[in-house]
Amino acid sequence: MTVQVDISHRLGGFAVNARFESAGRLTALFGPSGSGKTTLINLIAGLIRPDKGRIAAEGRVLVDSDAGLFVPKHKRRIGMVFQDARLFPHMSVASNLRYGRWFTPAAERYADIDGVVELLGIGHLLDRRPAKLSGGEKQRVAIGRALLASPKLLLMDEPLASLDEARKAEILPYIERLRDETKIPIVYVSHSIAEVARLASDVVVLMQGKVAASGPTGAIMQRLDLLPAEERGEGGAVLDTAVLRHDEAFGMTVLGSLAGEIRVPLLATPVGAPVRVRIRARDVMIATEQPVGLSALNILPGTIVAIEPGEGPTVEIGLDCNGATVLARITEKSRQTLGLRLGRQVFAVVKTVSFDRANTGTGLPAEVDG
Amino acid sequence: MNWLLDLTPDEWNAVRLSIKVATVAMIASLPPGVAIALVLARGQFWGKTLLNGLVHLPLILPPVVTGYLLLLTFGKRGPAGAFLAEHFGIVFSFRWTGAALACGVMGFPLMVRAIRLSIEAVDRKIEAAAGTLGANPLWVFGTITLPLILPGLIAGAILSFAKAMGEFGATITFVSNIPNETQTLPSAIYTFTQVPGGDAGALRLTLISIVISMAALVASEVLARRVGRRMDIE
Numbered sequence: 001m002t003v004q005v006d007i008s009h010r011l012g013g014f015a016v017n018a019r020f021e022s023a024g025r026l027t028a029l030f031g032p033s034g035s036g037k038t039t040l041i042n043l044i045a046g047l048i049r050p051d052k053g054r055i056a057a058e059g060r061v062l063v064d065s066d067a068g069l070f071v072p073k074h075k076r077r078i079g080m081v082f083q084d085a086r087l088f089p090h091m092s093v094a095s096n097l098r099y100g101r102w103f104t105p106a107a108e109r110y111a112d113i114d115g116v117v118e119l120l121g122i123g124h125l126l127d128r129r130p131a132k133l134s135g136g137e138k139q140r141v142a143i144g145r146a147l148l149a150s151p152k153l154l155l156m157d158e159p160l161a162s163l164d165e166a167r168k169a170e171i172l173p174y175i176e177r178l179r180d181e182t183k184i185p186i187v188y189v190s191h192s193i194a195e196v197a198r199l200a201s202d203v204v205v206l207m208q209g210k211v212a213a214s215g216p217t218g219a220i221m222q223r224l225d226l227l228p229a230e231e232r233g234e235g236g237a238v239l240d241t242a243v244l245r246h247d248e249a250f251g252m253t254v255l256g257s258l259a260g261e262i263r264v265p266l267l268a269t270p271v272g273a274p275v276r277v278r279i280r281a282r283d284v285m286i287a288t289e290q291p292v293g294l295s296a297l298n299i300l301p302g303t304i305v306a307i308e309p310g311e312g313p314t315v316e317i318g319l320d321c322n323g324a325t326v327l328a329r330i331t332e333k334s335r336q337t338l339g340l341r342l343g344r345q346v347f348a349v350v351k352t353v354s355f356d357r358a359n360t361g362t363g364l365p366a367e368v369d370g
Numbered sequence: 371m372n373w374l375l376d377l378t379p380d381e382w383n384a385v386r387l388s389i390k391v392a393t394v395a396m397i398a399s400l401p402p403g404v405a406i407a408l409v410l411a412r413g414q415f416w417g418k419t420l421l422n423g424l425v426h427l428p429l430i431l432p433p434v435v436t437g438y439l440l441l442l443t444f445g446k447r448g449p450a451g452a453f454l455a456e457h458f459g460i461v462f463s464f465r466w467t468g469a470a471l472a473c474g475v476m477g478f479p480l481m482v483r484a485i486r487l488s489i490e491a492v493d494r495k496i497e498a499a500a501g502t503l504g505a506n507p508l509w510v511f512g513t514i515t516l517p518l519i520l521p522g523l524i525a526g527a528i529l530s531f532a533k534a535m536g537e538f539g540a541t542i543t544f545v546s547n548i549p550n551e552t553q554t555l556p557s558a559i560y561t562f563t564q565v566p567g568g569d570a571g572a573l574r575l576t577l578i579s580i581v582i583s584m585a586a587l588v589a590s591e592v593l594a595r596r597v598g599r600r601m602d603i604e
Binding site for chain 1: 493495496498499500501502503504505506507509513514517518
């Protein structure tokens with residue numbers, strides 16, 4: 001198990017009682033603000049000492065209140081990327097990057113500067129001071145600084161939350177590369193479904209200081225009831241696909257998935273490469289017959305396997321499309337008009353333009369072989 | 371202009387002694403100054419207010435009282451004075467070292483204040499980040515905290531130096547006014563004003579006093595600006 005946490009901790013009037021474990025390559029701690037995500041990650045990093053409990057990471061017990069054990073943060077070898085970068089203002093980017101190296105025993109140094117600099121694309125920044133960097137550049141340097149301490153586990157506390165959409169789009173690919181090209185397990189705190197769906201292999205959902213659910217991303221993302229109300233429209237299915245071909249003439253990429261071919265706006269990803277797409281439930285229409293004369297390009301046949309009441313006039317329909325799950329959010333009126341019930345064969349219809357950049361990322365290679 | 375630079379040997383001695391005393395007082399105050407500032411800025415303990423009051427006492431008390439208290443404690447028969455003389459061979463009474471001690475004590479609250487303010491301005495989250503990278507608290511202090519408080523350190527040191535250059539009451543009470551040993555610039559000026567025909571000498575030393583103080587101030591400005599530019603903090 002990569003991380004095992006079982007703690008109870010009180011901070012003023014707020015209590016965190018959380019128990020979870022994850023062996024995922026990128027475990028997302030997901031929940032609304034005030035749900036205890038940051039407290040948990042600070043506990044793992046050793047920035048806070050829990051009132052009671054046990055924390056282990058990569059097979060090493062870091063905290064055990066019963067045994068009176070508390071490993072101080074500088075001896076944990078756990079890298080941390082903070083929301084606010086926290087670069088050392090009096091050092092150049094190069095010195096920031098090298099800082100953690102001093103304190104790593106030579107035998108345990110696996111990160112090399114050139115590789116990390118290349119991975120994060122920060123070679124042109126090395127001589128600059130942190131004050132002269134943009135928000136996105138700062139965050140990339142902060143990731144590099146954490147990596148170069150050769151950590152056994154990397155924690156990321158909402159690393160994108162303080163950035164605008166353009167900067168987020170700039171950094172997300174680097175985090176994907178980090179996940180896919182390094183062997184360091186990552187625990188990633190976020191309140192954004194888009195980020196979690198795109199990056200995470202596993203999700204731990206936190207609500208009011210407690211673990212509401214945990215498991216593989218695909219399974220968790222379908223449970224719309226777990227999502228905070230303001231994010232519910234963002235919920236939906238996560239499909240791991242691979243690029244079949246590019247249709248340059250129309251500016252589209254065709255992806256192959258269990259559910260069938262999916263056409264999305266043109267991607268730069270090479271043919272055969274894994275791609276993860278998120279299909280928001282609110283973007284999916286349902287047809288009882290194979291539609292004709294329709295502009296939408298993605299028509300996926302499937303069977304209704306779940307019908308759950310949603311917010312207000314809506315219902316959530318779960319479809320099994322040849323083994324892949326697709327969620328649709330429609331009105332109760334439509335459901336009755338169409339006579340939708342469990343076991344019925346229908347077609348899920350998704351517009352190509354529903355797949356914006358935030359909904360397509362590089363997939364987790366290990367999970368796409370099926 | 372000649373009369374200005376034509377100092378008597380005694381006057382030169384006063385100038386040299388003043389600079390020596392102020393420099394030693396400043397350098398010797400720095401380590402305890404940083405330690406006390408750190409404790410006051412970050413410590414949470416019973417008696418913190420008391421310590422704070424104690425540090426500020428020389429600022430509030432009449433200098434003569436501070437000097438007399440030093441005489442009682444660090445004089446030949448004072449408890450600390452006797453102990454230091456016996457075990458370390460350090461004698462304060464009627465020596466220039468005593469003048470340095472008096473000047474250091476008088477400038478201490480100013481130094482601690484400046485350093486404390488700069489410590490309080492350090493973002494502790496940055497120190498925590500250094501900790502997650504493997505630096506133990508001592509390394510964090512040396513590589514993060516100390517460089518970040520350097521401007522405050524310089525300001526505190528210059529304040530202490532300037533205070534030492536002007537210190538009169540505590541010094542003369544503690545170590546008297548002995549030419550070549552404890553007669554600093556202010557004492558020498560005071561002596562000149564007490565004898566007939568001493569006006570020219572008093573004026574000469576006054577002008578020198580002004581020049582040294584201004585030079586110290588300018589030096590601190592230049593130094594602080596250079597440090598600030600090197601750090602490039604927004």
